[in-house]
Amino acid sequence: MKFFGNGKIELNHNSIRNYMADMLIMSAAPAAVSVYYYGWRAVLIIAISALTAVICEYLACAITKKENSLSDLSALFTGVIIALMLPVSVPLWMPAVGSAFAILVAKLPFGSTTKTPFVPAAAGLAFLIICWPTGMFKFPAPGAEVLAASDPLFVSETSLAGMLKTGNSLSPDWFNYFDVFVGMIPGAMGTTSMLVCAALALYLLIRYPDRWISSAGFVAVCAFFAVIFPRVMSGRKMSLVMELASGMLLFCAIFLITDPATQPASLISKLLYGMSAGALCMLIRYVGPYEDGSVFAVLLINAVWPVIDPFIEKYLVSSGKHKKEKPEKKERKKSKKAFLKKKKEAEING
Numbered sequence: 001m002k003f004f005g006n007g008k009i010e011l012n013h014n015s016i017r018n019y020m021a022d023m024l025i026m027s028a029a030p031a032a033v034s035v036y037y038y039g040w041r042a043v044l045i046i047a048i049s050a051l052t053a054v055i056c057e058y059l060a061c062a063i064t065k066k067e068n069s070l071s072d073l074s075a076l077f078t079g080v081i082i083a084l085m086l087p088v089s090v091p092l093w094m095p096a097v098g099s100a101f102a103i104l105v106a107k108l109p110f111g112s113t114t115k116t117p118f119v120p121a122a123a124g125l126a127f128l129i130i131c132w133p134t135g136m137f138k139f140p141a142p143g144a145e146v147l148a149a150s151d152p153l154f155v156s157e158t159s160l161a162g163m164l165k166t167g168n169s170l171s172p173d174w175f176n177y178f179d180v181f182v183g184m185i186p187g188a189m190g191t192t193s194m195l196v197c198a199a200l201a202l203y204l205l206i207r208y209p210d211r212w213i214s215s216a217g218f219v220a221v222c223a224f225f226a227v228i229f230p231r232v233m234s235g236r237k238m239s240l241v242m243e244l245a246s247g248m249l250l251f252c253a254i255f256l257i258t259d260p261a262t263q264p265a266s267l268i269s270k271l272l273y274g275m276s277a278g279a280l281c282m283l284i285r286y287v288g289p290y291e292d293g294s295v296f297a298v299l300l301i302n303a304v305w306p307v308i309d310p311f312i313e314k315y316l317v318s319s320g321k322h323k324k325e326k327p328e329k330k331e332r333k334k335s336k337k338a339f340l341k342k343k344k345e346a347e348i349n350g
Helices: 013-038 040-064 074-084 093-104 120-131 160-166 174-182 194-207 209-228 236-245 249-255 267-287 294-349
Strands: none
Touching: 013 040, 013 074, 013 194, 013 249, 040 074, 040 093, 074 093, 074 120, 093 120, 120 294, 160 236, 160 267, 174 194, 174 236, 194 209, 194 249, 209 236, 209 249, 209 267, 236 249, 249 267, 249 294, 267 294
16 A cells, blocks of 8 residues: 555555455354354355355356466455345345445446445445335344245334334333343344444454544544434434344444545544535434434545535645644744844844
8 A cells, every 4th residue: 555645545456455354353243143044045145145245256256367366365345245135024026136246346446445435335225125025124133034025924123223123112121222232122233233343343443543534534434423413212322222233333433434446545534524424324213214224324425526626635734734833834934034144243242
């Protein structure tokens, strides 16, 4: 990874590979939770999604005679992340469709991993939500017998995001807080545990503090909206817990907002990028047709930020540098005046 004089970052193969390797290591934790709660079907969905992403990139690049980027692990990462954002009850063809769309439509037409204007995993999941919204929001109870949503015996449970959409609230007792903390709630199979997300956020802070800034801005704005504009009548505290723990909010903050190809360069831009995405996420939740729109917020901020970022770099980052330079100029002027004064005194006394 190289830094240029204008603050832009050149992403090379090694830096992308190292980052994706770290993200895959991090994804092992929510994958383990999903397997613990849902068993073999979770393993199958992850395997299908990951293999589809890898195979699609390999075959598409082979047909078009382009060099593939399988060695940077981005295709594998995309497949795994899409799987973890799915309900375990989806048909087994659905993770394959989502991963194929992410690679063939959202990534490869734009070139390499570093040139994609959208986060491929977010695009793949958004495609599935738009095409099959009913199936994407049918969640079984954790620990229950795993069945496909099409099975006549399947029982769909209401997720926290679904409860918020209808204005319903959890009762504010210790057991409910504990279940939310450990992820013992209906939801996308790898996104429900606040404990796991907190651990991953800490790891991200240690490994990539500059990328963590975007995640922190995203979550902070979502928390602000949850407290100031609660959607439940059981209090602001419960609103905060339910909003942050519901849907894919924390998962997107950790795995999607931090995407190296779409993140801006400067720290100020990173913070504002995350905060803007958080505002969009909550706006979509409040007025959108789906119970959760976190991935749509990611895609929207991917689309508009290249237009906004130059103004931030020009008026905020550049002005900040200018202010830092002013004291140095003042010191130089003082030194020059002192030197001329001493020279003049020496000439008079001479």
